[in-house]
Amino acid sequence: MSSDPSTEGGVAYLVLAHHRPQQVACLARRILELSPRATVLIHWDGDSDGVLPPDGLPARASVLPTRVECRWGTWSLVEASLALLAEARAGGAAWSVLISGEDWPVVDLARWEAQLQQQPFDAILEARPLHDRWAAGERSVPVSEDEVRRYGRRWSVLPVSDSRRRDRLRQGLVRRLERRSTSRRGPAVMDFYARGVAVSWRSADGLPPGWKPFKGHQWVTVNARAVDALLSAPDSVTRHFRQTLIPDEGFVPTVLSNTPHLRVRRGLTSYAPWSHFGRTPHLVLQQEDLREIEASEAPFARKVGAGEHAGITAQLDVLSSRAWDA
Numbered sequence: 001m002s003s004d005p006s007t008e009g010g011v012a013y014l015v016l017a018h019h020r021p022q023q024v025a026c027l028a029r030r031i032l033e034l035s036p037r038a039t040v041l042i043h044w045d046g047d048s049d050g051v052l053p054p055d056g057l058p059a060r061a062s063v064l065p066t067r068v069e070c071r072w073g074t075w076s077l078v079e080a081s082l083a084l085l086a087e088a089r090a091g092g093a094a095w096s097v098l099i100s101g102e103d104w105p106v107v108d109l110a111r112w113e114a115q116l117q118q119q120p121f122d123a124i125l126e127a128r129p130l131h132d133r134w135a136a137g138e139r140s141v142p143v144s145e146d147e148v149r150r151y152g153r154r155w156s157v158l159p160v161s162d163s164r165r166r167d168r169l170r171q172g173l174v175r176r177l178e179r180r181s182t183s184r185r186g187p188a189v190m191d192f193y194a195r196g197v198a199v200s201w202r203s204a205d206g207l208p209p210g211w212k213p214f215k216g217h218q219w220v221t222v223n224a225r226a227v228d229a230l231l232s233a234p235d236s237v238t239r240h241f242r243q244t245l246i247p248d249e250g251f252v253p254t255v256l257s258n259t260p261h262l263r264v265r266r267g268l269t270s271y272a273p274w275s276h277f278g279r280t281p282h283l284v285l286q287q288e289d290l291r292e293i294e295a296s297e298a299p300f301a302r303k304v305g306a307g308e309h310a311g312i313t314a315q316l317d318v319l320s321s322r323a324w325d326a
Helices: 021-034 075-090 109-117 146-150 164-180 224-231 235-242 251-258 287-296 312-322
Strands: 011-017 039-044 061-063 095-100 103-105 123-125 127-129 153-159 188-191 196-203 214-216 221-223 264-266 300-302
Touching: 011 021, 011 075, 011 109, 021 039, 021 061, 021 103, 021 109, 021 312, 039 075, 075 095, 075 224, 075 235, 075 251, 095 109, 095 300, 103 312, 123 251, 127 251, 146 153, 146 188, 164 188, 214 251, 221 224, 224 251, 235 251, 287 300, 287 312
Parallel strands: 011 039, 011 095, 039 061, 123 264
Antiparallel strands: 095 221, 103 300, 123 221, 127 214, 153 196, 188 196
């Protein structure tokens, strides 16, 4: 076996899934049709009532026995992702590709993998640095800069009420409190994107000296060196992000971007139609996205919808067969 961990084994596709088990099984089969030598590892949300039947999966696909109960915007998503990465690393994967159960491949994966193995980088990551205003000595951050605030404080989320009237009262009260709680110290409140009220009593523990916070996409492509860096991240970094908001968009980009020996290429692992954010159903792929998908150069796209929107997979299959013709 090579002493270089980036050249061991093959490629593992790591799937975070929480519903529609038949769709997840179809995703696993499609990945292995395009890359028969790859492996597929699935984390099935411990909070899901659905069951992902092992007999519905192809031979090179398996489900992690560990099931983390995942909640959107919490550390649980990072925990589930790290469990998948650890399993792939233990299996000797050279590269790990983290995707969701609503993704679908849009390139010839075997040819994409061949190019990936030859590249002089350790990770494909879409991320950008956040200006750490508090570290720079500023005493407050505007409400509009919620990305800075969400990673600079320790938060707890209180669930929303089932009553529409109470919810309207909550929104009005939270907006007023937000404008008064922009300081790093003391209590603070944020509207947690209609999912609850985020309350904070103190700042986050802070990153190690010299580290800068980054915010990026949850879905990444990483080789074994990058996986090792994530699995051995400093305890202070884990403590910092564990009680922040939406840490799945902060922990991985921050660790990879601050590890000195890693070479990170900015790019997408999974395209999503963010330019159509207000679309109904929310961010579900439609035919008008096909050109943008191809232009993105991402190997996957999401979200694949259900019912009348499920037919997009046939068009994505055509795209994956043509994406390499040029």
